[in-house]
Amino acid sequence: MTAAEKLYQLIQTLPENQINEVLHFAECLYQKQLSPPQPLPPGTLTGLRGIAKRTGSAPSDLELQAEYTDYLTQKYQ
Numbered sequence: 001m002t003a004a005e006k007l008y009q010l011i012q013t014l015p016e017n018q019i020n021e022v023l024h025f026a027e028c029l030y031q032k033q034l035s036p037p038q039p040l041p042p043g044t045l046t047g048l049r050g051i052a053k054r055t056g057s058a059p060s061d062l063e064l065q066a067e068y069t070d071y072l073t074q075k076y077q
Contacts, residue, residue: 001009011019059067 011022014022
């Protein structure tokens, strides 16, 4: 039995409202297949990938803790 035949057989057992949902889903898949993927517009989060990357090697845990302590000290003085 092919996938189309199995799908047809399963759909025959569904109530009308669920058949409409399956039809809507199939139409969405069909439209998605017809339209080429759209490029992401500038300004999306993917465009920001790597923006906060540090130059050089990554700091150690102690350096990060000291940096955060200094930040909090300056913030709440």
